[in-house]
Amino acid sequence: MATIAQLLRQGSQALASVSQSPNLDTELLLAHALNKPRAHLHAWPEKRVEDPLLSCFHQLLQRRLQGEPIAYLLGTKEFWSREFYVNSAVLIPRPETELLVEHTLALIPKDCPVLVADLGTGSGAIALTLGLERPNIQVVATDRSLKALKVASENVQRHRANNVHLCQANWLSSFRPSSFDLIVSNPPYIAPDDPHLNRGDVRFEPRSALAADKNGLAALQTIGAQARRCLKPGGWLIVEHGWDQRPAVARIFESLGYQEVTCFSDWQNHPRVTRAQWSS
Structure with missing residues (x-):
């Protein structure tokens, strides 16, 4: 003893x-x-x-x-002052992702019943935070991983978020044209050969939620391209990305025809979130 x-x-x-x-x-x-x-x-x-x-x-x-990360050992991680269930099937919610939520909420009037898609939802932390902070909206939270959706389902039940709906999908390929007023995503954006993937907590996190081809830009490129079809005219796309990807993400979105491309920096003054409007 x-x-x-x-x-x-x-x-x-x-x-x-x-x-x-x-x-x-x-x-x-x-x-x-x-x-x-x-x-x-x-x-x-x-x-x-x-x-x-x-x-x-x-x-x-x-x-x-x-x-092994503390969040996996405890089975929970705090995000936006709420506790979320997590396990090794999902990315651990990070403080810098709260910047993505902050600027997404700024695009949603409090009493406006918009339809939002959260792509690659993982634990559901982003989708649930949006749905709980804006009770009048509806959020479709997608992931291609059934294991991840099981975690998100547990969090939906824990937080009693009746306006968050889970869907297995590969980004936006399953949705009809002009479906959403706003699309948000924290996609994989680390290059597959980045040495940081073999260090610290990220060694235990799902590689598919972290790394993407084309120097980490493949998922961002796909989401940008598919979102044009699924956004309503005047709708917004907002994504998290790496601190050094600001110019590349801006070029991708501008080349795809988006307007009002704007980047926001995190508390360390690192470019972290980019939003763009689809007006066609």
């Missing part, structure tokens, strides 16, 4: 070589194993932890030592 304080100390020391936040990681894992809030750990530091809870903590710690 060991006390909570001893486990926190041991875990932090063990994770120091693999995590930038070993103390926080250890607290999260131990609280998860004990099924208690983190405050409990500090309120009862001398409390002894016995099996099977001790074994559960050690198993979680070993998985973290191997690099």
Whole structure:
């Protein structure tokens, strides 16, 4: 047996070589194993932890030592102040993607019943956030992965988002012309040979949600081309992309006939989100 304080100390020391936040990681894992809030750990530091809870903590710690992301170990990730269920079938929602949601919401009047498509929805974090923040809209959330849609379905049920509808589809190939007022996507945009794909948390995430051919631009090109048919006149396409892809994304959208092509930067001043309007 060991006390909570001893486990926190041991875990932090063990994770120091693999995590930038070993103390926080250890607290999260131990609280998860004990099924208690983190405050409990500090309120009862001398409390002894016995099996099977001790074994559960050690198993979680070993998985973290191997690099598995905290979000997968806990089964949840916060996004836009809400908790979303995640597993290895979906990309872990990231803080920078909140910029995509912010600028998407800016395009949707609060009382306007528009129809939105979220392409490659994964966990459904983007679609659900839009649907919950704008209850009058309808969101069609698509993914070609049935495993990803199962995760998104769990989140739809958890958040009781009756205006979010899931659909298995390969981007926009299944939809009728002029179907949507707005199309949003955080597609794969990393080049397949990017060395970052073999480092850190991304090693455990689905490669199909991260990497795309043509130096990471293939999915963005496909979405831009298909969205022209599926957007209503005056509709908007808005996407997340890599910080160094701003010029390429702008060229793609402009060559496809989009207007009002505008890029927005994240909190680190990195170009991260581009929107464009289809007026034909």
